[in-house]
Every structure is written in structure tokens, then in C-alpha cells.
Amino acid sequence: MDYFLAAVSIVISSILTNNVVLNQSIGMCPFLGVSKKTQSATGMGLAVTFVITIASCVCWIIYTFVLDPLSIGYLSTVAFILVIASLVQLLDIVLKKLSPALYGSLGVYLALITTNCAVLGTANSVISQGLDFFQTLLTGLSIGIGFTVALILMAGIREKQELYDVPKPFRGFPIALVTAGIMAMAFYGFSGLSFT
Numbered sequence: 001m002d003y004f005l006a007a008v009s010i011v012i013s014s015i016l017t018n019n020v021v022l023n024q025s026i027g028m029c030p031f032l033g034v035s036k037k038t039q040s041a042t043g044m045g046l047a048v049t050f051v052i053t054i055a056s057c058v059c060w061i062i063y064t065f066v067l068d069p070l071s072i073g074y075l076s077t078v079a080f081i082l083v084i085a086s087l088v089q090l091l092d093i094v095l096k097k098l099s100p101a102l103y104g105s106l107g108v109y110l111a112l113i114t115t116n117c118a119v120l121g122t123a124n125s126v127i128s129q130g131l132d133f134f135q136t137l138l139t140g141l142s143i144g145i146g147f148t149v150a151l152i153l154m155a156g157i158r159e160k161q162e163l164y165d166v167p168k169p170f171r172g173f174p175i176a177l178v179t180a181g182i183m184a185m186a187f188y189g190f191s192g193l194s195f196t
Contacts (some may be wrong), residue, residue, distance in 0.1 A: 026119030049144025
């Protein structure tokens, strides 16, 4: 029962109370860059979720079975970056073949997943927290879902903002930052949720 409550706590925390974008301000570049249209935001969210989940698990395996036993844990950042870059290249190839429209709409932001600090931050976080493999998988998936939820909500709001007369100094990026700040305050309201 305690393990189940810990799993529920990981999911709720990663999606709502400790959202990687809105509470930790990690991964802001794709969050602000791709959140203009809901379709591209959904595609980017799914791509980031895939990369975070797989990268967290592969990095956990590499650290647990290679780096830690050989006492070369100091190489973890280099190893994790290589894993993330390889996964993004794989995703790039798959999207180019299977969904050229989505590939075109994501543009340069697909390559930016490699340098998205949310991906590397999640991989480092699961190691520093001492999570087991299932918890690592759940954490990566939940953080990716939280990123996707925030991205889709932001895209929906920004699409609505196109319909309204926003004062000239606030048009474009400034209103996006104000919106992100208001969303962060709204998500802060979830901070009291706890299952442990």
C-alpha cells in the first residue's frame, strides 16, 4: 500500500504540484516557442514525453549497472547527454518518415529537445532521489505528461489571445510571459495536494 501511495504521489507531484515548466521553470524554450498552436504543442508534448521517459529509464540503467559499479559516476552528465542526443536523433528520423507535417511544424524545436534542460534534469533527478526502475519510469512519464498539459493549456490560451485586442507593447512574447506567470500562480494552488 505504501508503494502504491508513493506511485500516486509521484504522478500527482510531477503533473500538478511540481510541474517541471510552471513550478520549476525548466524547459521554457520549447514551452514558449511551440505553444502558438495546439496541434504543434500536442506533438511537441508527446515528443518530449517520449524522450523524457525513455531517457530517464536508459540513464537509470546506465548509471545503476555501469557508472556506479565502476565508480565513474562523475561521467553521468556526459553519458546522459549522449543518450538524450541519440533518442532525439531517432525521434527526428521517425517523425520525418511518419509525420512530415508535424516534423515541419516543430521545426528547430525538435532539435532543441536535445538541450531541453527538463530532459537532463529528470534523468539527474531520478538518480539523485535514489528511485527504483519502476519509479523512474513513472516519474519520467508523469513529468512528460505534466509538460504536455502545460504546453497544451498555454497553446489554447495563446490561440484565444489571437482573437482579442492585446495592447501593442504586450503583443507576442511579452503576453506569453505574462500568461506563463499567471499559469504558474494557478498551478501553485495545487501545492497543498499530498498523498503521503
